[in-house]
Amino acid sequence: xxxxxxxxxxxxxxxxxxxxxxxxxxxxxxxxxxxxxxxxxxxxxxxxxxxxxxxxxxxxxxxxxxxxxxxxxxxx
Numbered sequence: 025x026x027x028x029x030x031x032x033x034x035x036x037x038x039x040x041x042x043x044x045x046x047x048x049x050x051x052x053x054x055x056x057x058x059x060x061x062x063x064x065x066x067x068x069x070x071x072x073x074x075x076x077x078x079x080x081x082x083x084x085x086x087x088x089x090x091x092x093x094x095x096x097x098x099x100x
Contacts, residue, residue: 025055026100031067031077031087032060040090041076048093054100
């Protein structure tokens with residue numbers, strides 16, 4: 025099971041990123057544990073200065089803007 029965190033303050037792009045990650049993981053049959061991290065010091069602890077950001081198994085894989093569907097599919 026992959027641990028996925030979406031970093032963001034709850035803006036529309038952050039919500040869209042959460043929905044896209046959930047949808048792609050479901051379509052690919054990938055088991056994930058999805059957490060939303062909205063607290064600014066926690067987001068900055070990953071070195072992400074532009075949200076939304078995505079962290080998979082402790083590694084930042086995306087920051088700034090909604091990731092493309094192709095990019096999300098490559099994670100799973």
